[in-house]
Amino acid sequence: MSETMLAVVKPEAAPGADVRQMPVPQIGPDDVLVKVKVASVCGTDLHIYNWDQWAQSRVKPPLIPGHEFCGHVVAVGKNVTAVKEGDFVSAEMHVACGKCYQCRTGEAHICQHVKIIGVDSNGAFAEFVKIPESNIWKIDPGIPPDYASVLDPLGNAVHTTLAGEIAAKTVAVIGCGPIGLFCIAVARACGASEVFELAAQMKADHVLNPVTDNVYEQVMAATGGIGVDVILEMSGHPDAIRLGFKILRLGGRASLLGIPSKPMELNLADDIIFKGAIVQGINGRLMYQTWYQMNALLKAGKLDIAPVITDRMAMTDFSKGMDRLKSGEASKILLYPNGIEKN
Amino acid sequence: MSETMLAVVKPEAAPGADVRQMPVPQIGPDDVLVKVKVASVCGTDLHIYNWDQWAQSRVKPPLIPGHEFCGHVVAVGKNVTAVKEGDFVSAEMHVACGKCYQCRTGEAHICQHVKIIGVDSNGAFAEFVKIPESNIWKIDPGIPPDYASVLDPLGNAVHTTLAGEIAAKTVAVIGCGPIGLFCIAVARACGASEVFELAAQMKADHVLNPVTDNVYEQVMAATGGIGVDVILEMSGHPDAIRLGFKILRLGGRASLLGIPSKPMELNLADDIIFKGAIVQGINGRLMYQTWYQMNALLKAGKLDIAPVITDRMAMTDFSKGMDRLKSGEASKILLYPNGIEKN
């Protein structure tokens, strides 16, 4: 194996990124080395590329970003038993400490000392990526290979949607990025009776544009004046969040994943307390309950998420991908570090 | 309105039933009188017809049986406000006392003093039936009229299936009567990833015959040696129940609705305790959470239950229907007390 590889690199504390040669990662006794087949791009990667306030506070260059991928195992450390060379895999990129209160009580997804591969250490926008065995997820052969690189954001959607009852419920999905679109697919597959999409695209039963439509009146009319049972908030926009709470029924569930950029005003009295609402902060994916759920739904052919994948390009075109994300023309972009022709 | 009506009557403590004229029920201030459009036949009605041990201990003739129906409201008592003449309705036939511990804590479906219309008082195998306002369920216009008379057993299935997580779960439905078949439809609509049917018919992913197939080996092979996440037990057969526990995974859910006819032997150590299983006794339908769930699923077009309805006949052919049930040729039979041509 060569000692260097091509990778996207944030070289210094400034906007932009390079595509250049970097050393192939050295694996330890509990690690797995994966040759990346596809890596997909998340909004987080755009934050790092743009070097916004959050990125400045969190990321320490030089860094190879990228935390959504699939590929084949090319080497394993000497203690590794559950994975072997040739396995087709993805991975949970939140590496939990395993020793804090949350990790020891089934909540590793909110580990006190979590490190994210691709944010806190070198990630998957490269020909090879190093992953601890514990975090490897083997891809079921029954799953469309195209979907194998987007399990991380699909997992966000599965975790959010299934964080409470969804069967026979009316649901509003707020925000139309890839995770919101995945939520719609998951909600429908799991028996949601009506899905309202507050944004655009895909195949919700009702698509409402908060700018031009009177969302509150339309949702109330469609739900017999009761409001929706569940809101799945993916936008992080204060106005959308407030609107979400308005259309939530008495006793409904609000699952929040989208991140507002700063503190925001909320009417706790009317929108949560008198309403008897349940509000859930949602972070990452359950380790590894969500992965099993995803696997089961994909394998059963219950999720059609193909429309979310809008772009496929060689990893060397990374900057072009960033431009298409910024402009809103792309939704989910797949990058091919080892050549798009190998797909 | 005429003072008498045609009805199926169990006239005395003996097998059989008559179809003859009976007085039209008198309604009180909180009651609703419904002209029955369709009444469907339950296994319980066969028990009453056959006058088996259970029937002898519970039923006090003369009685008009029948607890699955739909029809139009023709009169309401003076205190009734939520229902009016002309409404197309069905009803929850378990009449709860409203005053016991269970009723006052959200568990009216296991009321200490429950009375069942069609078992403890005159039911729906008649041109007219009297129902308390509190128990009336208005049929959403979006629901196929054919389904409106089977909401009672469909509710059993919805209650059982949704009594725990079902999305992305593997499920074995045991017993192939109408409720078992409904369970399969509900599980699939609500995201179950694989449905095993231990019996016959319909559209589960795997149909296994406990007599001729090695069910244990096949289920284990199909679930990667883990077993199923959920068993929905509708048969009441001791062998089937024991088999169900064998194929249940460690930590799985067993929801039991089928009624064994007498005490039976169970391996509590291996099948429940070491297994860390959750076993739920299931009775009736949640009042009225289950009804709202059913309504939502049916209205959304998520349940195709048409294949379960095998027979349609005039109520005067009641004894013929009993024969077809006994022989196993019929699954769900719809009776038309006011003339089949009026459907």
Place this chain on the structure above:
Amino acid sequence: MSETMLAVVKPEAAPGADVRQMPVPQIGPDDVLVKVKVASVCGTDLHIYNWDQWAQSRVKPPLIPGHEFCGHVVAVGKNVTAVKEGDFVSAEMHVACGKCYQCRTGEAHICQHVKIIGVDSNGAFAEFVKIPESNIWKIDPGIPPDYASVLDPLGNAVHTTLAGEIAAKTVAVIGCGPIGLFCIAVARACGASEVFELAAQMKADHVLNPVTDNVYEQVMAATGGIGVDVILEMSGHPDAIRLGFKILRLGGRASLLGIPSKPMELNLADDIIFKGAIVQGINGRLMYQTWYQMNALLKAGKLDIAPVITDRMAMTDFSKGMDRLKSGEASKILLYPNGIEKN
């Protein structure tokens, strides 16, 4: 029985209240007439007395306020079966419609059309009060009679505290009015391992004053840097609410009952979403699960709530009571409409 009775009356849309003769309520067929032994004063009564913005928008004078009481039944309507003359009772004063989605699915405490006796119709600051049979709660003879008039606010505390796991949990109670003090008693009785009181009084393990203490540092030090498992928010103060979220551990529960007077700023990203917190809006008391829980805890002698009761006075001293509440000298005041000597 006399046709008139002494009562506290808000005569018109202005601050203040009179104590004067009013007609004894006429009961209907489903009602119960209670001779009030003790009525206790809630913060809501002070809002009505002061005629603040909320009171102006909700209350329609003339009104007899008062929604916390106990007394003996002196007459029952002809349909009443569960209560009889002479019974010692209190009541749930939220009268639910019984017909909306929430009422029919076990959530009557957030009924869409709830009316509150003592706010929307004449209440218990009077010699007699009229209550629907469905809302009457019979007092177990094993319960200290002194506690029988404070079951409404104690129920708020029981509902809030038991809205999630509490045994073996660390808990911060925010706000030191009667309900907060009740929460401390309930949490300790139900196995909370440490109770932090953010305010004053009573018997929490740690009493912290947000003004003078560094609450965040002290709570973190006392919880090994993890934060508390549960916050029970009774204050409605924006600063206290924000502080509560800061000291909540990753994955913790925030149960909010205190009502902020207007929309407030909240850091959803750090305090709820990344934290994976569960936030519950709490309203009223579960009908009637909470009442059974209260009854069981009181009867078992597990709650010492006597210190919360600071004042006892004849109902004719109502204005004096209002003054003591305003000054903060009183916590829970018991009024005696039929003479304090009769206690």
Place this chain on the structure above:
Amino acid sequence: MSETMLAVVKPEAAPGADVRQMPVPQIGPDDVLVKVKVASVCGTDLHIYNWDQWAQSRVKPPLIPGHEFCGHVVAVGKNVTAVKEGDFVSAEMHVACGKCYQCRTGEAHICQHVKIIGVDSNGAFAEFVKIPESNIWKIDPGIPPDYASVLDPLGNAVHTTLAGEIAAKTVAVIGCGPIGLFCIAVARACGASEVFELAAQMKADHVLNPVTDNVYEQVMAATGGIGVDVILEMSGHPDAIRLGFKILRLGGRASLLGIPSKPMELNLADDIIFKGAIVQGINGRLMYQTWYQMNALLKAGKLDIAPVITDRMAMTDFSKGMDRLKSGEASKILLYPNGIEKN
């Protein structure tokens, strides 16, 4: 350190045990070596000593039994970071594989490949015991040292009792061995309103002897004819289990830990299905939620379990201890491998 140590040994496939010199365990890079201060005796140890059917099928001599203990760390492997020499510790003796479905979804306590130290490999009836770092539990200094060796069975009790709601509930504990007695302590500490003990001893509110008392009538009388909310079954005796189900209320919870020695007859229809009961198979302790709960309750001084500890003796008196267990004279026996005087 000496190369040998004194230990209780089951030398061959036959009844009895020796106390003799054995090699001190060699630790690997992820292990911890503990000098045992106290080891307590479980009923399982008596099964192994007696060499009954279960022992014959599971245990492979030679074996050092013992799975309840506390002691000080004397050496750690090179990868160990969370524990250091001198720490006072106990341990979860169920060693989960970490890689099966149950382990990866928060249910390691029912791991498919669990191994128990003291049953499947050498245990704690010895001067030294080897434990993987992941399974070590550090003892909080606020916990009575006497209790540190009984955390394993206390954990069974905490897991069983807190497997559902317990605050304000009526509870019947069936079986009076140490775990049953611990359950009583835990239930009372966590707000159970009444505890019925079906056996003997300790401090339940009601102690009933199934042989001489009419338990059913007494429990029904004491619960207003409703039955108990919860049964905690620790006996494994078929008659006791059946009695437990009889006294369980409609909709109640039955948590089963006691192991019947063979399949038994149960009335599923009346005792589970019509009753709408929830039955939970309970196994081990949650890893490590239960340990945190135990720690919190003990540290807060909420559990008085001292009466359960009846005997203290040098480890060399092991056979004498077995005799006292067999005769029923002893409940929980503490053994001192390194000398009773060092306590």
